[in-house]
Amino acid sequence: MSEYAGENLLRLMADGALSIQQVSQRSGLDERTIRGIVNGTNKPHARTLHRLAAGLDVPVDEFFVDPALLVSRRFDWQTNLIVKQVVEENAQMFAGWKEADFDELHSRFGAGGGLTREGTIEAVKAMNQKRNLYEKLALLLESSQADLIAGVIELAYRQVVEDS
Numbered sequence: 001m002s003e004y005a006g007e008n009l010l011r012l013m014a015d016g017a018l019s020i021q022q023v024s025q026r027s028g029l030d031e032r033t034i035r036g037i038v039n040g041t042n043k044p045h046a047r048t049l050h051r052l053a054a055g056l057d058v059p060v061d062e063f064f065v066d067p068a069l070l071v072s073r074r075f076d077w078q079t080n081l082i083v084k085q086v087v088e089e090n091a092q093m094f095a096g097w098k099e100a101d102f103d104e105l106h107s108r109f110g111a112g113g114g115l116t117r118e119g120t121i122e123a124v125k126a127m128n129q130k131r132n133l134y135e136k137l138a139l140l141l142e143s144s145q146a147d148l149i150a151g152v153i154e155l156a157y158r159q160v161v162e163d164s
Contacts, residue, residue: 027055
């Protein structure tokens with residue numbers, strides 16, 4: 001199912017300081033099953049991954065992440081420390097955000113390094129505006145205006161491509 005399930009389970013256990021027994025209790029899975037996943041001798045089914053995710057209170061996607069990519073994610077989160085403060089102080093701005101949104105925000109850098117408080121807020125506003133436009137576009141493409149919207153997008157796209 002997921003070639004990274006064992007490595008990611010170990011990572012999640014370490015992050016939560018959890019033992020195999022604790023993961024077993026939280027997920028309702030047998031300890032042997034969990035050991036097999038950790039050791040790489042058991043390839044978990046989708047329902048097993050979903051039970052693990054529910055027990056660990058993480059999205060099931062966490063079991064499919066290439067661990068090599070997490071190094072840059074952690075680096076970004078450590079170098080943009082101001083983001084955490086902005087999130088704590090402005091929680092309403094982050095309604096509906098997923099982990100990928102936070103990863104994108106943390107990976108941004110301002111002039112000379114990590115984001116400033118003002119730069120973070122500007123980036124969040126821009127990301128929220130973009131999300132809002134995507135949601136509107138998705139709705140319009142499902143409406144009776146779909147052909148008109150598709151034509152406008154195609155025209156704008158051609159103009160941008162020709163200009164570059």
